[in-house]
Amino acid sequence: MEMRAIDDVIEMGRQLTPALPPLSHALHDSFLHSHCSACFSPLHPPPPPSRVLYCSQACSASDSPLHTSSAELQLLLHRQSPSSAASDDGDTSDVRAALRLLAALRDAPSCCGSQRIAGLLTNRDTLLAPETATSGILATIQSGAKAMAAARSSQKGSSDVSEDMKATTLEEAALCAVLTNAVEVQDSEGRGIGIAIYGTDFSWINHSCSPNACYRFQFQSALDTGTLQSLRASRMWISPSGCDVKMDNGAIGFSGLRKGYAEYGPRIMVRSIKPIKKGMEVTIAYTDLLQPKNFHAVSGDFPLERDGISFNQDEAIERLTDGINDAVADYLSAGDAESCCLKLEELLTVRVLDEGLKTDTRKIALRNHCLQLHPLHYLSIEAHTILASAYKVRGSRLAPPSTGVDRVTWEDYDLTRISAAYSLLLAGAVHHLFCSESSLICSAANFWANAGESLLKLARSLAWDENYKTCMCSLVNQSEAYYHLSHPSYADFERISNHFRNCVTHHVREVWDFLRHGCPYLRGIRDPIDFSWLGTNLDSCLGIVRNVSRHELLGQTAEGRPMVFQLGVHCALYGNFLLSICYGEGSRSTSHIQGILRSEETL
Ligand SMILES: C[S@@+](CC[C@H](N)C(=O)[O-])C[C@H]1O[C@@H](n2cnc3c(N)ncnc32)[C@H](O)[C@@H]1O
Structure with missing residues (x-):
């Protein structure tokens, strides 16, 4: 499935969708005690830790029934219990979002299959196929689905938990749908505070390294009816296309699914960043375009090269990446911004490939030259970003409070x-x-x-x-x-x-x-x-x-x-x-x- 433009010409900067509410959303575990679980707004001041917190009575009333009925509560309780082997495992937001997704669709079981859930691609067969699945992802899905099944059984008060846990196909599919469709929700400082899964209006938009659209979030607590009506009235400029469109349109129109649309949580809206002609596919970037994987596709490779001799880039990149990570650890973990700046500037200034030049005579002749990382290389951009921040922090630290x-x-x-x-x-x-x-x-x-x-x-x-x-x-x-x-x-x-x-x-x-x-x-x-x-x-x-x-x-x-x-x-x-x-x-x-x-x- 994909989404295509339905108007003659859409200019850049046009809002292509209304502000869409999530089908399901979950804070990362580390933000459960500092942010509202319903609307993701920060809690002021942070209250003493308890399981799940809300910023207002309205948010609590909107979200706590789903928190309980989805078995999210049971899952969190189980992981916190001293007897749980999984108590110190990693973040549970994927698993909790999958539980919430299933609960939101409880009245619409026909929307849930192993290939698609509520029209959303699960990619289950691909993610679990022995030839494609990495051991990490396979284990994550299987253990996550088991934890979901156990929490759901316990929530139902089922006497035969082991029997219930045998059939985890639905849980696996829901978790795979989350892994395939969830987007990271960022706060105003760019921190990823949780994840959200949106309906097909957003989730059928494919990825491109050269996208023509982007998205942003809108954070609001529970909305009054007037605001909700005006949000819904905003029009769609894109529509689905693809071989399954008939069947899947049926899925999104299903009344049970509509019930699943929460009226709260971070909303998402899609905007055009290039002019788009009628019928063109609308795409977004799933990853940061300045990061390595996409960087080369976007802007070309900037080789570490001198006089026609290209050097072993992989080795050099590995060494530079290690160096950057080491400097960042000084800054973030040890709080030593000065050491971070020194290390990064040295890394950007000194020769980067001297060891690799030992064998080749042509290369030996170049050993006295200073090879610098190209200022437009993604590692330079990463290092400059850290340097701008570390110098800023150092500057503000030196100012006496008065x-x-x-x-x-x-x-x-x-x-x-x-x-x-x-x-x-x-x-x-x-x-x-x-x-x-x-x-x-x-x-x-x-x-x-x-x-x-x-x-x-x-x-x-x-x-x-x-x-x-x-x-x-x-x-x-x-x-x-x-x-x-x-x-x-x-x-x-x-x-x-x-x-x-x-x-x-x-x-x-x-x-x-x-x-x-x-x-x-x-x-x-x-x-x-x-x-x-x-x-x-x-x-x-x-x-x-x-x-x-x-x-x-x-x-x-x-x-x-x-x-x-x-x-x-x-x-x-x-x-x-x-x-x-x-x-x-x-x-x-x-x-x-x-x-x-x-x-x-x-x-
Ligand atoms: C959020 S869904 C996008 C909609 C999806 N095409 C569908 O039919 O529902 C994400 C999945 O779509 C597929 N996908 C998205 N962009 C793609 C691309 N540029 N090339 C190939 N597959 C893509 C991948 O399977 C990916 O995991």
Whole structure:
């Protein structure tokens, strides 16, 4: 099954589905005590741990009957009991979501088969086939289905649990449907807090490495009837297609299934990120397009190569990945952001393949050269993301509690400046990839918005006068109008993008030396937006920044501050423009960045 566009031409930034409620959803175990199990909103303040918690009476009334009738309660109790062998097993959200799915469809047993449940593909035969199943997935499905069957028997009060547990086909199919169709629900900080399974309107959308649509979540507590009616009234711009469409349409129309649609839980809505013609298949990305698996398909491979000799990439990538993981462990587990920055910058700067060069005479001749990881390689992007965050944390740690945001120490200021430089480099690198693969619009949007936020924080951090807040650019003055262009024509999109890009390129030339000053790795990056300097010889880029004294830096800061501000405003506005295409007006991401721009009096 697949979904196709039903209108003549759908512009980019169009909402293609209403905000769809989940068929089933479950928090990850680690968020069961900090978030509402019905609507996934954070609990303030976190109450003392108990089994399943709700943010309101309405959420409790909506969800607790399903929590009990689905046997989720029994499953959690069983796993917590000291006698349970599975008590310290991993996350149970898949299994709990599968139990909830079966309970939601209890009145519609004909919707449940081993191939499809409520129209949703289970992939059971493929997932359990001996030739395709990895031992890990097979064991996970079998043990999960057994735990589900045991919990369901115990909930029914069945006397013969062992007999009930023999027939786990239905549980296996439900769990496979969850594994095939569930999406990770992320909170505003991008943390995966749980999973949700949606009906066929969403779940029949296939994956593409170059998708033309994306999705976002909408979090609400239990909805009143008026809001529900208006959500349902919103139209579908896509419809099912495929050889089974008749049969499966029957499945979705079944009244028992409709009962299964919870009126609460994180809703999902699909949006177009490219113009889509009538009859074209609508696709989304199931994974992060900047991650390795898809990266090569999206943007080509950036080889570790010199003078026509390509090196053993797998070995090098493995070593670099280990190095990055080691640095991240310092940051996340040991809380040592400084060590993380040192390790990552060393990793990005030193030769990466020296050991592999021992045997080949041509390669031996190259041993004195410095081979750097390409700045657009996915590992560089990963490392830059961590560096931007680690420098930011280091900057805020150094500020004494009494100083407030506007009065910071020099060291704090330097760290904030380098964090902003990394954020800008990330925005530029991902934007470069976005120019050749427009599916990366959501990533580009987030990186531009982050760069804008970091640069505005930097401009704010030395407050000796307020005159820096002047933006002469006509685009900035018209920015209010762009918020209402969440589905622009492609021509408008290109015009606005080109204008913003030209302004950003101009400002970057003025401030880049200042932003990267004192950072050994960043001095090798000539320009963070225009990568035409990336030729064959990265070495020649090193060492081009003269040493600047603290005094000169201070002078540059006073002068550079309006420019940093203008650059920050442009990045934030452009990020917001792209965010409104991907997620629509009023989304959490756009509201956040608009709040920042309002506080800077640019809106
Ligand atoms: C959420 S379902 C998508 C709808 C599904 N095609 C159906 O018939 O119900 C996900 C499953 O669809 C299949 N699928 C999705 N995208 C695919 C793609 N690009 N190529 C091949 N199979 C795909 C895979 O079996 C995947 O596990």
